[in-house]
Amino acid sequence: LAKTTQPISMDSYEGQEVNITCSHNNIATNDYITWYQQFPSQGPRFIIQGYKTKVTNEVASLFIPADRKSSTLSLPRVSLSDTAVYYCLERTTGGFKTIFGAGTRLFVKA
Amino acid sequence: DVKVTQSSRYLVKRTGEKVFLECVQDMDHENMFWYRQDPGLGLRLIYFSYDVKMKEKGDIPEGYSVSREKKERFSLILESASTNQTSMYLCASSSRENTEAFFGQGTRLTVV
Numbered sequence: 764l765a766k767t768t769q770p771i772s773m774d775s776y777e778g779q780e781v782n783i784t785c786s787h788n789n790i791a792t793n794d795y796i797t798w799y800q801q802f803p804s805q806g807p808r809f810i811i812q813g814y815k816t817k818v819t820n821e822v823a824s825l826f827i828p829a830d831r832k833s834s835t836l837s838l839p840r841v842s843l844s845d846t847a848v849y850y851c852l853e854r855t856t857g858g859f860k861t862i863f864g865a866g867t868r869l870f871v872k873a
Numbered sequence: 874d875v876k877v878t879q880s881s882r883y884l885v886k887r888t889g890e891k892v893f894l895e896c897v898q899d900m901d902h903e904n905m906f907w908y909r910q911d912p913g914l915g916l917r918l919i920y921f922s923y924d925v926k927m928k929e930k931g932d933i934p935e936g937y938s939v940s941r942e943k944k945e946r947f948s949l950i951l952e953s954a955s956t957n958q959t960s961m962y963l964c965a966s967s968s969r970e971n972t973e974a975f976f977g978q979g980t981r982l983t984v985v
Contacts, residue, residue, distance in 0.1 A: 797973075806877075806963050806976025807916070850915070854972075862932070863908070863916035 766790070767851045772868040781838045783867050785851030788832050794853040796827060796834045801848045801866070811836070812854070838869075846871045876900075879964050879977040886984050892951040894980050896964030903969040905947035907931075907939060909960040910979075916963060922947055923969075954984045 768786040775781045787796065795814050799807035811818060813825040813834070824837040838845055848866040880895035898905065904923050908916040908931075918931030920939040928939050936958060940948040947966075951958055961981050965974040 799974075804979070806965070806979055807974075808976070809973040812972070862918060865913065865915040 766853050766862060767864050769849075769851050769864065769867045771865065772870070774870050774872065775841055776872050777842055778840050781841050781845075781869060781871075783836045783838075783849055783851075783869070784833060785836070786833050787851070787853055790831050790853055796825065796831075797852050797854045798823070798825065798836050799850045799852070799863075801850065807850060807863070810849075841869075841871045843871050843873060845869065877964055877966055877975050877977040879962075879980050881980050882978060884980055884982045886951075886954050886982065888955060888984055890951075890954045890984075892954050892982070892984075894949040894951075894962055894964075894982070896947045896949070896966075896977060897945055898947075898966040898975070899945065900966060900968075900975065901944065902966035902975075903944075904967045904974075905941065906965040906967075906974065907937075907947065907949045908963045908965065909933070910963060911960050919949065954982075956984050958982065959984045 795812050797812040798810045800810050801807040811820055811823050811825045813827050815827045818825045826835045848868050850863050850866040877898045886892050906921040907919045910916045917933050919933055919937050920931050922928045922941045925944050938950045961979050963979045964977040967974040
């Protein structure tokens with residue numbers, strides 16, 4: 764079973780900022796939080812990863828509070844092409860298992 | 874450009890057939906994974922391998938086996954295909970630190 768919980772779906776409009784929150788109440792000390800994006804008929808693609816506080820790259824920002832029991836993926840000014848499924852998962856350093864949940868289906872409207 | 878290549882994009886097999894799904898990666902990764910993806914269920918881990926000839930069961934290994942004779946190649950075997958194995962199969966690889974997994978394009982298998 765996936766260790767994380769996230770909303771099943773979200774709708775947004777072009778140009779808006781989208782925040783997707785993930786709960787991971789039992790995250791282990793050594794685990795990182797990783798987010799993937801998946802378009803239809805493609806394999807998932809790595810977006811961003813963090814341990815705590817804030818991480819930003821050219822695609823997204825990831826906010827992880829001090830207790831690390833949740834995280835928020837922030838997509839600035841989404842476009843239609845950001846319509847995809849977004850997965851939040853825990854990753855153990857040096858571990859082998861990468862467990863995905865059902866993900867959040869984001870639908871961006873014009 | 875890094876690559877994980879799955880041998881077939883679409884496959885149709887008959888019930889009872891032995892099916893081989895092949896995956897090759899060119900990144901010299903230690904870890905390789907096989908997932909299946911079904912609507913509403915996300916990705917479920919079938920098997921993974923952290924070294925040549927090493928394998929570990931994932932969450933749903935029943936009805937499947939794997940082979941890793943070379944570092945770059947990881948094969949998923951359906952010993953006797955059944956209709957409930959109709960699914961999208963995704964292969965992935967990652968380095969030993971497991972920082973980021975790279976996925977193939979997937980094989981859509983239909984068992985009739």
